[in-house]
Amino acid sequence: MRSIAFVAAATMVSALVFSHTHATENFAPDITNGDAYRNNAIIGLDSKTSYIRLANFRDSQEPVRNYVEVYSLTAQKTLGRFEIDVRSKSSIQLSYRSIMGLAGISLDDAAAQDLVLYIQNGREKQLWQHVQYDLTTRTLNNATVCSTAPHTDYIAPHNVLMNVHSSSMPTHTSLITIHNFTDIDTTMQANIYNAASGEAIGFVPLRLPARSSFNETAAWFEDQMNFKPTAAQYHYSIELVPTSVPQAKVVVGHVIANLTTGAGTNLSNPCALHGGIISLDDPT
Secondary structure, three states: OOOHHHHHHHHHHHHHHHHHHOOEEEEEEEEHHHHHHHHHEEEOOOOOOOOEEEEEEOOOOOOEEEEEEEEEEOOEEEEEEEEEEEOOOOOEEHHHHHHHHHHHOOOHHHOOEEEEEEEEEEOOOOEEEEEEEEEOOOOEOOOOOOOEEEEEHOOOEEEEEEEEEOOOOOOEEEEEEEOOOOOOOEEEEEEEOOOOOOOOEEEEEEEEEOOEEEEEEEEHHHHHHOOOOOOOOEEEEEEEEEEOOOOOEEEEEEEEOOOOOEEEEEOOOOOOOOOOOOOOOOOO
C-alpha cells in the first residue's frame, strides 16, 4: 500500500488546488516585465516516474499563479499550456498524468514526444523540484536541474523544506539536518504546514549551539507537536524562522531514507523559480 503514496498524494493535491487551472491560448506573461518571468526549464520528464513539486513560501495569504507550458522537443512546438495557483506555505506535487491532463494532452500523444516543461512565476519565495518515483522498485530519485542558484541564496534569512515526508510514509523517511556554522548560539522556530493546503499544523522551537548540527526525522517533529498525520497526509512544508539576535547562519539538509532498499536521496536544494530578486504583480 505504501508504494502508491506518491500517486495518491498527487491525486489528492489536484482536488485541492486546481480550481484556477485551465488551458488557454492567450497565455504568456508580458515578457517586458523583465527576467522575473523568464522560463524555468524542467527537463528529463518520464511518463512513468516523474512528479513535479511547486512551493510557495510567501507570507501573503494570496495564492501565487504559475504559468506552465508543455513543449515538444520532438515536434518543436507547444503541445499545451495551463495555469495553476499554489497557496501560501504549500508545496504541492503533480504527477506526469495530472500535468498532461491539465494541459489537455492525451497520454498517447505525450508518450510519442520528448517533452520539457517551461514554468514562469513572477513572485518571490517560489520553488520547484522534479523527483522520479518508480512504483515497481520503490526507488526515489532527485531529477532537479536548476537554472538559478540554490534557494538559500534567495530566501535567507528563512530556510525552507518542501514536501517533507510525514510518518504516513514510513518506508521513505525524511531526515532533516540543520547546521549552525557560525560562532554564536542561535534559536529557531520550525513552522510546520500541511503541504497540500498550506494550513498551519504547529511549530517546534529549536536551539542550535555554535558550530553544531541538529539531526532528526519528520516523526520527531510530529512528536514534539503531539500531532499524528492522517493516513492520506503525506507531506509537510517546513519553514525555519530565526528567533534570536544576532542571527546565526545555518545550512539545512533534507534526505529521504528508503528503508526498503537502504538507499538515500538528497532533496536539500530545490530550485528558485526566478530567484526572488524582484516582486511583480501577476500579468493580466
